[in-house]
Amino acid sequence: MVHNETSTGVTSDIAAVRRAIDAAGHPALLMVDTISGLACADYQHDGWGVDVTISGSQKGLMLPPGISFNAVSDKAIEASRRAQLPKSFWAWDEILEMNTSGYWPYTPNTNLLYGLNEALDMLLEEGLAQVFARHQRWAAGVRTAIECWGLEVQCQDPSVYSPVLTGVVMPEGIDADAVRRLIYQRFDLSLGTGLGKARGKMFRIGHLGDCNDLTLIATLGGCEAGLKLSGAKLEGSGVLAALDYFAAHPLDGAR
Amino acid sequence: MVHNETSTGVTSDIAAVRRAIDAAGHPALLMVDTISGLACADYQHDGWGVDVTISGSQKGLMLPPGISFNAVSDKAIEASRRAQLPKSFWAWDEILEMNTSGYWPYTPNTNLLYGLNEALDMLLEEGLAQVFARHQRWAAGVRTAIECWGLEVQCQDPSVYSPVLTGVVMPEGIDADAVRRLIYQRFDLSLGTGLGKARGKMFRIGHLGDCNDLTLIATLGGCEAGLKLSGAKLEGSGVLAALDYFAAHPLDGAR
Amino acid sequence: MVHNETSTGVTSDIAAVRRAIDAAGHPALLMVDTISGLACADYQHDGWGVDVTISGSQKGLMLPPGISFNAVSDKAIEASRRAQLPKSFWAWDEILEMNTSGYWPYTPNTNLLYGLNEALDMLLEEGLAQVFARHQRWAAGVRTAIECWGLEVQCQDPSVYSPVLTGVVMPEGIDADAVRRLIYQRFDLSLGTGLGKARGKMFRIGHLGDCNDLTLIATLGGCEAGLKLSGAKLEGSGVLAALDYFAAHPLDGAR
Amino acid sequence: MVHNETSTGVTSDIAAVRRAIDAAGHPALLMVDTISGLACADYQHDGWGVDVTISGSQKGLMLPPGISFNAVSDKAIEASRRAQLPKSFWAWDEILEMNTSGYWPYTPNTNLLYGLNEALDMLLEEGLAQVFARHQRWAAGVRTAIECWGLEVQCQDPSVYSPVLTGVVMPEGIDADAVRRLIYQRFDLSLGTGLGKARGKMFRIGHLGDCNDLTLIATLGGCEAGLKLSGAKLEGSGVLAALDYFAAHPLDGAR
Structure with a gap:
């Protein structure tokens, strides 16, 4: 689901969807697109029980377009490892391993990472x-x-x-x-x-x-x-x- | 005199002053500050008979502050060469000689010269x-x-x-x-x-x-x-x- | 196959592989990674009969990392349209349609496109x-x-x-x-x-x-x-x- | 005198000159050009008894050319105030007064001031x-x-x-x-x-x-x-x- 719907200007109640999934006892993973919402509106990957979060550099993070981000829950990682389907976007093992030492399996957009560092400092300084x-x-x-x-x-x-x-x-x-x-x-x-x-x-x-x-x-x-x-x-x-x-x-x- | 008075928002009729000087047969040089006027309002160093024009990068030329410019008439150069007073700002010989080959006697603000080149292209393209x-x-x-x-x-x-x-x-x-x-x-x-x-x-x-x-x-x-x-x-x-x-x-x- | 093998410093003879495929009468598409080769060594997508070419900004094009490119043959587009498998990377129709008017279906890395324009001018000026x-x-x-x-x-x-x-x-x-x-x-x-x-x-x-x-x-x-x-x-x-x-x-x- | 002679690659012993002036009981002010020396070689305006120091942005401070600096002793300021000669470069009162509140009497090269701030941080961090x-x-x-x-x-x-x-x-x-x-x-x-x-x-x-x-x-x-x-x-x-x-x-x- 989409945290902030860019095409209409409507937000979604992520936590309510999580509660509904849980109430139904359904095993589905909850994936949220907060590309335009992150750093503009409150968003809680862990607190709201999101499994896969997707965001990008070019909205609330005030950067040029060029990088996007995933946050993934333990449950999502576990599902990814068990999944039989061939996968590329969802094959996280390699990037998770490299990220532990601060690197990427492929060439990252280095320049925007410097910008991201500065943008995060600005946001955290403001609160x-x-x-x-x-x-x-x-x-x-x-x-x-x-x-x-x-x-x-x-x-x-x-x-x-x-x-x-x-x-x-x-x-x-x-x-x-x-x-x-x-x-x-x-x-x-x-x-x-x-x-x-x-x-x-x-x-x-x-x-x-x-x-x-x-x-x-x-x-x-x-x-x-x-x-x-x-x-x-x-x-x-x-x-x-x-x-x-x-x-x-x-x-x-x-x- | 000042072409465009930055402190009040008033322009001056440079050509009229030149005509008055000429009508009086007075030998005074006409010096004009068009720091804030150049590239915003019409200005004609030669056409209006100005002897010394002073301008800068940070107004109509759309650049950061950091360089200023002089245009000097033959009459002004001649006066500078005949003048007995010790002078530094008005000692143009060295810079005039170096400028003929595209250089300066002292270290120029190279970065702004690149910017100036681009700004002039933009202004001339617009007309x-x-x-x-x-x-x-x-x-x-x-x-x-x-x-x-x-x-x-x-x-x-x-x-x-x-x-x-x-x-x-x-x-x-x-x-x-x-x-x-x-x-x-x-x-x-x-x-x-x-x-x-x-x-x-x-x-x-x-x-x-x-x-x-x-x-x-x-x-x-x-x-x-x-x-x-x-x-x-x-x-x-x-x-x-x-x-x-x-x-x-x-x-x-x-x- | 890889045009210029970044991990070893070895180039491949793309045209020879094409000839071998053709000689065998095999219908396989020829896909080439020239991420590090493009704009450093001769590369001919059309001339060599390549079906899918992949390249990126951060090598011979002298830009920061952040954008990559595909060139696709008519044969590859045709295969993509006939293919039954679910696909995302290989679903080119949307981007091909948007590109005809100079746009993208998703947010492009605008800043690097300006840089690419300049880099291509530099390369073509040099020859x-x-x-x-x-x-x-x-x-x-x-x-x-x-x-x-x-x-x-x-x-x-x-x-x-x-x-x-x-x-x-x-x-x-x-x-x-x-x-x-x-x-x-x-x-x-x-x-x-x-x-x-x-x-x-x-x-x-x-x-x-x-x-x-x-x-x-x-x-x-x-x-x-x-x-x-x-x-x-x-x-x-x-x-x-x-x-x-x-x-x-x-x-x-x-x- | 010049702290570091750019045209020959020779440094001068500023403190020795000061001592000689003092030994002779001569009232002359000591003016030093350390445009190329500052932030490359030790320089002590106060410690060496210099009266007027001149430096610039484009050498040891690692910036583009475009700003220069003066440090002036109380003795130099006093001399400037007593001096009868008409002066412009040496008329420090206005800039000294404005500087106390962080401003300048004329338009400063703002962009290089940001750069200077960063350059000084880098130099002081290195030591x-x-x-x-x-x-x-x-x-x-x-x-x-x-x-x-x-x-x-x-x-x-x-x-x-x-x-x-x-x-x-x-x-x-x-x-x-x-x-x-x-x-x-x-x-x-x-x-x-x-x-x-x-x-x-x-x-x-x-x-x-x-x-x-x-x-x-x-x-x-x-x-x-x-x-x-x-x-x-x-x-x-x-x-x-x-x-x-x-x-x-x-x-x-x-x-």
């Missing part, structure tokens, strides 16, 4: 609780803007709003990808496209990693101007609403 | 007319915001508005440096302080080099929120006014 | 014939050094000497890994270890990508001093032999 | 005694090579050999600049030219900052090959002599 609160606050500011525009947030359930990105549903008759294209051409701002069924119906605003209140104001400014230039009737100024929100809600211990 | 129009448009957007706030632009004469930076005069009772400090702490945005007589009475917004409409919206957002948090009564939203201005005035051939 | 000749010359210089030491090159067949790296076989009683460790500690030089059966019996000297005659002299200097400090009896100075070789054999059109 | 010993050892290795070639070190007095660079005097009939040019073209190695009276008679080998034994072996290799290609009769191999020297003289606590 994970602060990091998570920072992302929640940005998400709340962005949702305030969307509400003020009179538009809908893609995620319908407030209890699973993503602190990482927010999907903006287009009003009737507005093609999200045409808006995105106009915003890119006029304002040099690249927004995430709607994926799959949501294609053309929404676009996505990221609010994660190394950004701040004002880079989000810039982003919302580009969205607001682009929507208006595309003929969308907005009920109010989301930019101002978000700016007021950020001004009224200082982040305690903000850096 | 200087476009570069200057881009800066004028940003300045107009920022002034629109200030006007909408009900505040004054430091420069009182529209014919000499700077395309590089704009000074914002504080309303009665608001300390510009306290506002700047609050904006820096709350929004991670660093604004230029008022200098000399203007200290505490204004702050400065730069709109030059490698920025775009939305980075200016971010800047104006930080200013607007900071002014309000500081108790300033603003007549309207400058952020929205600037956003509307930028949306309504696309830059022809914008990159 | 591939010159690039290959440059590597052959370095390899010849390194073998001259090894011969002068009275040691053996790991590759016994001169017709398949690698232009990319050369394995140095230790004299009786000398542990290659102890020599490598001493060289690393004393001279800050990291040499490739012997792999598999060759472990402890040889070490490997790379001579590829962005190096030059003198960086190889430095490398050979570290090897020579390290071997002597480890008690190896050398017949002569390989450093001097290589230096003489490089001096006597200028690379035509050397940059 | 200055170790840094100085490292440079002395490299200089001794290079002189061993020159002696083995049968050539002369430019500096005739062993008590003032420079730990930073060494001048190599050409044998009769060999033009140093022709040798330098050949070495540059054939081996991509750039050596310092002879300056002033020494032009054409010597070249200079730097051994400072971020280098190691093997980069010096590479340098000496380029010199040796270039001298021989230029027709110089060398008595022996300086490369081998230096390699033996470095092997026989490990640096205690070498990194």
Whole structure:
């Protein structure tokens, strides 16, 4: 399952799924993709009983794309060793052995490992609780803007709003990808496209990693101007609403 | 004289000064500081009859600080050679001779020379007319915001508005440096302080080099929120006014 | 099969294998790993009738590790589409479709793509014939050094000497890994270890990508001093032999 | 006076000059240029009674060129304040005042200040005694090579050999600049030219900052090959002599 669904801006309750598996007495392994969630929202591989966690460098870890990571439980390792199927991704023995001495069986992306070291220092210096609160606050500011525009947030359930990105549903008759294209051409701002069924119906605003209140104001400014230039009737100024929100809600211990 | 006055946001009419000197038949050399003006606003060392031009890397040339440049007229070189005073800055013979073969008498800032090469390629590819129009448009957007706030632009004469930076005069009772400090702490945005007589009475917004409409919206957002948090009564939203201005005035051939 | 065997310093005759497959009328696909060979030695995916080629960024392309590449023949694509087995690495349809518009189905290593663009410009400006000749010359210089030491090159067949790296076989009683460790500690030089059966019996000297005659002299200097400090009896100075070789054999059109 | 004479590879006894000035009861200020000496050889602004010290970023501090530094004694500051002459370089009041709060009166080279911070951390972590010993050892290795070639070190007095660079005097009939040019073209190695009276008679080998034994072996290799290609009769191999020297003289606590 996916910890933070990048295509929709919805989070999942990993611990609840684990409890359900356990309640059913089912032996299935629990695998979680937290590529976009890690270091933005709380995530507990051990605490939540996850068997296989997958993440990557290019989201909350604030690095260029180029490396991904696995965390695996003893149960998963045991299953991997017993499994009869031919496997490559799931053949962990070699990398586990090499990792004990700090090496890899194949050539690692050395440069990003230096970056990862620095990124982790930055995150730990800030404190994970602060990091998570920072992302929640940005998400709340962005949702305030969307509400003020009179538009809908893609995620319908407030209890699973993503602190990482927010999907903006287009009003009737507005093609999200045409808006995105106009915003890119006029304002040099690249927004995430709607994926799959949501294609053309929404676009996505990221609010994660190394950004701040004002880079989000810039982003919302580009969205607001682009929507208006595309003929969308907005009920109010989301930019101002978000700016007021950020001004009224200082982040305690903000850096 | 100064081509673009960084402390106030006022430009000077260099050619007019040259004409006045010539009309008076005065032998004075004309020296111009265009450190913040070069590559933001039109500047013509030869065309305007300037004798000594001084510029630097860290403004319109979009580089880190670290190198500055001189352009000198034949008349200035001649005066330098005839001058009896002991001189160091003005002793150009050695550097002029070395420059003919592409070298310097002392160790140059090699790294910035590579950067300069790239920056000049970027500016020439865009075209200087476009570069200057881009800066004028940003300045107009920022002034629109200030006007909408009900505040004054430091420069009182529209014919000499700077395309590089704009000074914002504080309303009665608001300390510009306290506002700047609050904006820096709350929004991670660093604004230029008022200098000399203007200290505490204004702050400065730069709109030059490698920025775009939305980075200016971010800047104006930080200013607007900071002014309000500081108790300033603003007549309207400058952020929205600037956003509307930028949306309504696309830059022809914008990159 | 492997184009350039990194663990031994031996190249393979890809075209001959293709001819043998064809002569036998066998339908097998020909897959070649040229991770360390590409851009060091001639390689012809189409000309040699290769079906699947695999390469990477971190060798002849002079980039950090982090991206790898596939070239696939029509025959391989056809086989992939007909194949019944579940597949992930070999499921090319999605990436082939996205690549036509310059995109990827997953997040690419954007930074290295910029680097790749620059690296390819550098290689093409130099000319591939010159690039290959440059590597052959370095390899010849390194073998001259090894011969002068009275040691053996790991590759016994001169017709398949690698232009990319050369394995140095230790004299009786000398542990290659102890020599490598001493060289690393004393001279800050990291040499490739012997792999598999060759472990402890040889070490490997790379001579590829962005190096030059003198960086190889430095490398050979570290090897020579390290071997002597480890008690190896050398017949002569390989450093001097290589230096003489490089001096006597200028690379035509050397940059 | 100059702490380490870059054009000849000779150091000066700063403390002795101070003692001589004091013994003569002369009020002169003592100004020292340690641009190439600082962080390579011991230097004590306060301990040696220097009044004005000048240094720069691009030598022992291992940074690109772009910033220089002054250290000034109370006596020098006092003299500056009393002096009647118009002054710019020597007008320290403004910068001294700004520096107390960590700022500069003019735009500083911010990027190099970050680099300086890192460079100083590296030097202090290694320990200055170790840094100085490292440079002395490299200089001794290079002189061993020159002696083995049968050539002369430019500096005739062993008590003032420079730990930073060494001048190599050409044998009769060999033009140093022709040798330098050949070495540059054939081996991509750039050596310092002879300056002033020494032009054409010597070249200079730097051994400072971020280098190691093997980069010096590479340098000496380029010199040796270039001298021989230029027709110089060398008595022996300086490369081998230096390699033996470095092997026989490990640096205690070498990194």
